[in-house]
Amino acid sequence: MADHKGSSQATVPMTLEGKIAIVSGSSSGIGLAVAQELASRGASVVINYPFPELKRDADAAAASLATPGLAVCADISTKDGPKALVMAAVAHFGAVDILVNNAALAVNMPFEDQTLDHWDQLVNLNARGTFLLTQSVLPHLRRNGRIVNIISISARAAPPLQTIYAGTKGMVESFTRVWAKELPPKYGCTVNGVSPGPTMTEGFRAAGEEAMKVLGPTIEATPAGKRMGEPEEIAYAVGFLCEERSRWVNGEQLFVNGGLYVD
Template sequence: MSTTTAQQKLVDAAVAQWNRIDIVVNCVGVAVNKPLEEQTLEDWDQLVNINGRGTFLLTQKSLPHLTKGSGRIVNIASISSRGPPPNQTIYAGTKGMVDSFTKCWAKELPPRYGCTVNAVSPGPTKTEGFATAGDEQMKILQPIIDQTPVGARMAEPEEIAFAVAFLCEERARWINGEHLVASGGLFID
């Protein structure tokens, strides 16, 4: 999603298959785990373009096809946007951008599109991306993970998927602008 054309291709494929878009889940994210002094402009461009611009463009390109009156937009932010660990300056900033998109769009888009806009912020989750954090970053993150009140572990991907699915249900039609933190109590705002 780092290009400026991938989002339109994804939307076109969905519309060709189903003639509409009911749900948009902006679940894109890459992280760079380095001390601030070592983060580069290349890191900046990669994370801002994927995490920020990708979310912005996919939502924008989806709007003309979003099911009026029942569409759902769910942005995947991160607890790093509100409680970042060391070495995630750019990642935390881009996920803060996604958090702000959610707040803005939750006010702007429902009157025009009849949709809801919410965010889910996972804590550490067993994903392929998290597995690439590296040994040095895991030395920082493991003690944090071990403090998770619900259990000293990372989330399973299906636990995060459930939070997203909840926000997409018809019965969640009155939930808008919510920032649902799915971290086992690791971060409580």
């Protein structure tokens, strides 16, 4: 499995040099892998983290990028956080070329046990945060820009225990399709989605052995390999969509999950 890691970053030319990218929720996990992928292609990346206590890790992540990066504390689940993130990016870099809407949370529990607190937490971050962050970016998005939404196979595969999470990701999928029709004529951008399956992030590693046992049947059913995805594999798909040569790809959802879900 280690053979996958870093392979895309080792040989990719600097095709995004001069581009400015914002990646929400990017101090760890898939978001950090996306930031590293875009930086490896030459983009300057804004790392986003939600809480002040994460500053040290976020600053270290930004400093480790292949190009000079910036770490910005902004809680995307709040009404003001998305705009604060964009304003900090524009103040530092002057404009935005790429937005990756990645910040999200999941709750896995029986439908009867899910509460309005869970609803507010997930809807405010996963759906409203994506909505507000994209709105905030548009006035600063340069022509030939890229908007990439991280969705999830949960939006289509309808897994038990994910009523609210799957619903919010369904909203993001719908945003992607609508924006792909509405925004390019106005802003000269493209809008696409990337839909991961189970991915071996820090969160999954911390979930413990029992959680991995629950995932066992899902992993066993993955056609391309009986394993979880790697963050770098998700990031590579995002990088592809951000390339100049992907300018004719618009309104697509790339399922990066080893064929676990096939449309």
